[in-house]
Structures are given as structure tokens and as C-alpha cells.
Amino acid sequence: MELYMAIAIGVLFAVGLYLILSKSLLRIILGTSLLTHGIHLLLLTTAKLKTGAAPLLGQKAEAYVDPLPQALILTSIVISFGVTSFFFVLAYKAYQRLGTDDMEELRGNEDE
Amino acid sequence: MNNWVVLPLLLPLVTAVILIFLSKKVRLQRGISLVSVLINLAVTVLLVGQISRDGIQTLYMGGWLPPHGIVFVADMFAALLVLITLAAAAASLLFAFRTIGEKREQYYFYPFVQFLLAGVIGSFLTGDLFNLFVCFEVMLISSYALIVLGGTKRQLRETLKYILINILSSTLFVAAMAYLYGAVGTLNMAHLSERVAEAQQGGMLNSIAVMFLIVFALKAGLFLFFWLPGSYSVPPTAVIALFGALLTKVGLYALIRTFSLIFYHDQGFTHSLIGWLAAATMLLGGLGAAAYNDIHRVLNYNVIISVGFIAFGLSVGTREAFDGTVLYLLHDMIAKALLFLLGGMIISAAGSSSLNQMGGLIKTYPAVGWMFFITALALVGIPPLSGFAGKLLIVSGGISAADYWLTGIAVFSSLMVLYSLMNVFIGAFWRDDPMLPAVERKKWPAPVYVSVTALLIIVLGFGLGAEWVYSFAGQAGEVLSNPSLYIDAVLKE
Numbered sequence: 001m002e003l004y005m006a007i008a009i010g011v012l013f014a015v016g017l018y019l020i021l022s023k024s025l026l027r028i029i030l031g032t033s034l035l036t037h038g039i040h041l042l043l044l045t046t047a048k049l050k051t052g053a054a055p056l057l058g059q060k061a062e063a064y065v066d067p068l069p070q071a072l073i074l075t076s077i078v079i080s081f082g083v084t085s086f087f088f089v090l091a092y093k094a095y096q097r098l099g100t101d102d103m104e105e106l107r108g109n110e111d112e
Numbered sequence: 113m114n115n116w117v118v119l120p121l122l123l124p125l126v127t128a129v130i131l132i133f134l135s136k137k138v139r140l141q142r143g144i145s146l147v148s149v150l151i152n153l154a155v156t157v158l159l160v161g162q163i164s165r166d167g168i169q170t171l172y173m174g175g176w177l178p179p180h181g182i183v184f185v186a187d188m189f190a191a192l193l194v195l196i197t198l199a200a201a202a203a204s205l206l207f208a209f210r211t212i213g214e215k216r217e218q219y220y221f222y223p224f225v226q227f228l229l230a231g232v233i234g235s236f237l238t239g240d241l242f243n244l245f246v247c248f249e250v251m252l253i254s255s256y257a258l259i260v261l262g263g264t265k266r267q268l269r270e271t272l273k274y275i276l277i278n279i280l281s282s283t284l285f286v287a288a289m290a291y292l293y294g295a296v297g298t299l300n301m302a303h304l305s306e307r308v309a310e311a312q313q314g315g316m317l318n319s320i321a322v323m324f325l326i327v328f329a330l331k332a333g334l335f336l337f338f339w340l341p342g343s344y345s346v347p348p349t350a351v352i353a354l355f356g357a358l359l360t361k362v363g364l365y366a367l368i369r370t371f372s373l374i375f376y377h378d379q380g381f382t383h384s385l386i387g388w389l390a391a392a393t394m395l396l397g398g399l400g401a402a403a404y405n406d407i408h409r410v411l412n413y414n415v416i417i418s419v420g421f422i423a424f425g426l427s428v429g430t431r432e433a434f435d436g437t438v439l440y441l442l443h444d445m446i447a448k449a450l451l452f453l454l455g456g457m458i459i460s461a462a463g464s465s466s467l468n469q470m471g472g473l474i475k476t477y478p479a480v481g482w483m484f485f486i487t488a489l490a491l492v493g494i495p496p497l498s499g500f501a502g503k504l505l506i507v508s509g510g511i512s513a514a515d516y517w518l519t520g521i522a523v524f525s526s527l528m529v530l531y532s533l534m535n536v537f538i539g540a541f542w543r544d545d546p547m548l549p550a551v552e553r554k555k556w557p558a559p560v561y562v563s564v565t566a567l568l569i570i571v572l573g574f575g576l577g578a579e580w581v582y583s584f585a586g587q588a589g590e591v592l593s594n595p596s597l598y599i600d601a602v603l604k605e
Contacts (some may be wrong), residue, residue: 020276020280025272028276032276032279032280032283035279035280035283036279036283039283039286039287039290040286042286042287042290043286043289043290043293045290046290046291046293046294047290047293047294048294068293068299069290069293072242072286072289072293075242075246076245076286079246079249079282080279080282082253083249083253083256083275083279083282086253086256086275087275087276087279090256090260090268090271090272090275091272093263093268094268094269094272097263097265097268098265098268098269106269106272106273
């Protein structure tokens with residue numbers, strides 16, 4: 001199971017990085033969110049995908065899955081959610097003020 | 113257990129929340145934020161005194177024993193960095209009061225500064241890797257807001273790049289943490305250190321170590337510094353001073369902590385890699401500092417040179433070099449804050465940041481000129497001033513470890529610092545050119561002078577009282593060079 005997850009995560013990473021290297025700002029932001037999806041799945045996978053009950057004590061079970069990575073992922077999700085929404089608003093504002101979403105044209109000149 | 117350890121983090125956090133409700137009352141905001149930082153400074157002085165008497169202080173959050181809960185660890189290194197952070201922050205705040213502009217002050221400038229401080233101080237004090245990540249994010253998100261606050265075109269453009277780079281490095285940070293958790297099954301730094309020692313740092317742990325190296329190098333501007341010169345030249349002076357003094361240094365702190373506490377078993381591989389990265393950083397930073405005729409650029413490349421120099425101290429890894437690294441890091445935070453504040457004063461006096469469009473300022477601003485001169489000499493490491501002791505220890509550590517090439521590059525980098533800063537000094541203050549527009553004398557409000565004078569006094573005192581400072585920095589170096597002290601303090605109380 002870990003192998004399939006690893007392949008899926010690798011694909012997410014590859015697509016995310018490809019999008020980040022493109023010119024359009026919106027594609028770059030989409031790339032970062034794909035990358036964070038990959039990271040969260042990676043956190044889940046490296047902590048071993050053994051079978052077990054959900055980590056709730058009410059379920060009387062022999063084995064539970066590791067609760068720690070789930071807490072880490074939850075934290076990381078909300079952080080990346082906050083950062084991504086800031087990034088989107090910044091991109092919107094930049095588009096309004098600078099009139100372009102092409103990263104080549106955002107390189108910066110001395111004449112401003 | 114010592115509850116005081118969390119206070120330096122808690123004070124800015126609570127202050128920031130209070131300040132959010134007072135956003136339109138500018139004077140009240142100024143007062144509260146400065147008082148909070150000064151109280152925090154007093155608390156940290158007490159904490160440093162306690163550590164020097166009783167050793168490393170720890171706090172188990174919620175009473176959960178490590179490695180199960182989050183632990184806050186104040187060893188001498190972390191506490192001294194918190195102290196210097198607060199001193200630099202107090203000076204930057206004083207400078208900001210009358211220069212940052214009413215508009216920014218009404219739009220949550222002070223809360224953002226306090227959140228930035230909370231993130232920085234939390235990163236210094238935490239003893240848990242994931243908590244370090246969260247504190248990094250607190251710091252970074254406030255820094256995004258502080259860079260873009262004001263919303264000019266240049267700010268928007270550079271913030272886009274700054275955010276993108278930091279999202280990437282944070283993502284890599286989580287990935288590195290996922291691999292490390294998968295490999296050894298813990299996130300508490302002291303416990304990690306034990307587990308890594310048990311597992312014998314081999315191929316896989318080495319590659320995880322290199323991932324951490326890339327992450328922290330991106331944050332600190334070690335070799336991967338391409339984002340730094342642009343983004344550190346757009347915000348207002350007080351904000352740049354805060355960034356130049358604090359942000360890259362947090363990355364350096366994380367680098368030093370990780371490679372002195374967790375991944376120190378295969379120094380031939382990891383530390384020599386850091387050494388060559390440091391050498392490349394010093395050379396490239398030196399080239400950048402010498403090449404530009406723009407004050408912003410010269411100062412930003414000087415940040416990069418000093419990052420390389422401190423990382424060189426880490427890569428040597430002897431007791432002597434660690435002592436020097438701590439001393440130099442402390443000096444550099446204060447001196448860089450002072451340098452950026454003075455640089456900002458020069459730019460606002462001349463009305464341009466290009467050295468070709470200024471000159472002869474020494475007649476109108478003798479005080480600023482000589483202060484800049486002294487700061488430049490301190491950064492180079494001229495003996496009675498603050499940079500000397502740290503540089504001497506690092507260089508002699510490098511020679512005794514037989515790293516002649518790297519040590520040579522480190523010494524050469526001081527020459528580049530001297531050349532670039534004297535270039536600024538001569539260009540801005542001496543050269544009298546009849547073609548240049550005459551500069552009208554600009555009077556800054558009193559808090560501006562108070563803040564730069566206070567920083568200058570610290571720089572001078574730091575150099576003249578080096579023996580006394582060394583008695584503290586030596587304790588920090590002892591823990592860094594002997595990680596079992598840290599592990600014992602956290603795990604076996």
C-alpha cells in the first residue's frame with residue numbers, strides 16, 4: 001500500500017513543481033496547493049499505513065492507527081490554508097495594481 | 113520545570129491580541145508595544161541570570177513529560193538570542209514610531225511586529241521540531257504582512273516572490289519532518305538526538321539531514337539566498353532592520369541547533385558540506401556587496417556574507433568555534449539592526465538609494481556619518497569593537513581544525529565587508545560633487561536618535577566588555593559542543 005501512495009505522492013510533487021515553474025501566477029498558486037497535498041499524504045504515509053481502528057477510545061479495538069501524524073497534518077492543513085488564501089488575495093491585488101499575472105514581467109525594473 | 117520560560121513568548125502574543133482592538137489609537141499602540149518589549153527584556157535578563165546560576169531551564173507544557181508533550185528549553189544560547197532579539201526589536205520600534213507613517217500604524221503594524229516577535233522567540237525556545245515549524249510559520253506569515261503593508265507596486269511584486277520561496281521551503285520542512293518521523297518515530301529534539309545516535313547516522317539519516325540543511329539554508333540565506341536582496345529592499349527602514357536582524361538568524365539558529373544536537377554523528381559528510389556552502393555564500397555575498405552602487409543592495413549582501421561566516425563557525429564544530437559562533441551571532445544581530453537603521457537614514461536624507469546620486473553628507477549629518485563608520489568597523493571586526501572577539505575565535509578554531517581554505521575565504525570575506533561598507537561611507541559622506549543636488553538638512557524626531565544611539569552603545573559595550581559577554585557565550589558554546597548536557601536536562605530531570 002505504501003508503494004502506491006509513494007507513487008501517487010511522487011506524481012503530485014512532479015505536477016506541483018511543474019506548475020510552479022510556469023509563467024502564470026495562478027498556475028503557480030495551484031502548484032503550491034498540489035505540493036502541500038503531496039506533503040500531507042507523505043506525512044500520513046511515512047507513519048506507516050497499518051490497519052487499525054480510528055484513534056477514538058470509544059471504539060474497542062485491538063489496534064489503533066497512529067494518531068500523531070493526523071494531528072500534524074491537521075495543523076499543517078490550516079497553516080497552508082491561511083497562507084494560500086493570503087497568496088490568492090495578494091495575487092489579485094498585484095494583478096489590479098501591476099496589470100499582469102506573468103512572472104516574466106514581474107521581474108522588476110529600476111525605473112519604478 | 114520553570115514557568116518563566118514561556119513568558120518571553122506569551123508577552124508578545126498577548127500584547128498583539130490586545131493591540132488588535134486598539135487599531136485606531138496610534139499613541140496607545142506605540143506605548144503598549146514598547147512597554148511590552150521592555151518588560152519582556154527585563155524578564156529575559158532574569159532568565160539569563162537564572163540559567164547562568166542553575167543550568168538549562170525547561171518547561172513541560174501541560175505537565176506531559178517529554179517526549180510525549182511539547183517542551184520549552186531555555187539554554188544559554190536560546191536565552192541570549194531572545195535577549196538580543198528583544199533589544200533589536202525595541203530599537204526598531206522606537207525608530208518606527210515617527211517614521212513608519214500614521215496609515216501603516218492604523219492598519220495593524222504593531223500587532224504584526226508583536227506576532228513576528230512571538231514567532232521568533234518561540235522558534236528560539238522550543239524543544240520540539242514540529243513546534244519549531246509552527247513558530248516559523250507564525251514568524252513568516254507576520255513577515256509577509258509586514259513586507260506588503262503599504263501596498264506599493266514594488267512591495268507587491270517582491271512579496272509574491274518572497275511568499276512563493278517560503279511556501280516551498282516550508283513544504284520541504286514538513287517533508288523532511290515526515291521522513292524523520294518515519295525513520296525514528298519521534299519529534300522531540302532531545303529524544304531525536306538519542307534515537308539518531310542509536311540508529312547510527314548512516315545513508316538515510318544523512319539524506320534527511322541534507323533535506324533539513326536545504327530547508328534552513330533557504331530560510332537563512334545560506335547559498336540559496338537569491339530571494340533575499342530583492343525582498344529586503346522594499347519595506348520601510350524599521351521593518352528592514354527588524355528583518356535583517358532577526359529573520360535569517362532564526363534560520364541560522366535552527367541550522368546550528370539541528371546540526372549540533374541531532375545530526376552530529378557524521379561530521380565528515382554533513383559539516384564539510386555546510387563548510388563549502390558557507391564558503392560559497394561568503395564569496396558570492398562578497399561579490400554582490402562589491403558590485404552594487406545601491407545602499408539597499410550593499411547592505412543586503414552584507415547580511416549574506418555574515419550568514420556564511422556564522423555557518424562556517426558551525427561547520428568547524430569545535431568548542432572554540434562554537435563559542436565564537438555564539439558571540440558573532442549576538443554581535444551581528446545588533447550590528448545589522450544598527451546598520452540598516454543608519455542606511456535608511458542616509459537614504460531618506462539623500463532622497464535616493466543610489467550612491468551615484470549622493471555625496472558630501474558629512475557636512476550636514478556628521479553624527480550619522482561617524483556612527484555609520486563605527487558600525488562598519490564593528491562589522492569588519494576591528495579590535496576594540498564588537499565583531500572582533502567572535503571572528504577571532506571562529507578563525508582560530510578553523511585554523512586549529514586545519515580548514516585552511518575555508519578559513520582563508522572567511523578572512524577574505526571580512527575584507528569584502530570592509531571594502532563594500534567603506535565604499536558606501538566614502539560615496540555617501542565624503543565625495544563633494546558640484547553636479548549633485550544640494551541636500552536640505554532633514555531633522556529626524558528624537559526617538560530615531562535614541563534608538564540608533566542605544567544600539568551604538570550596545571555595540572561599543574559588547575566590544576569593550578567582551579570578556580564579560582564571553583562568560584555567558586561560553587556557557588552557550590559548552591552546550592552546543594556537548595549535546596548530552598541538553599539531552600540530560602530535557603529527558604532526565
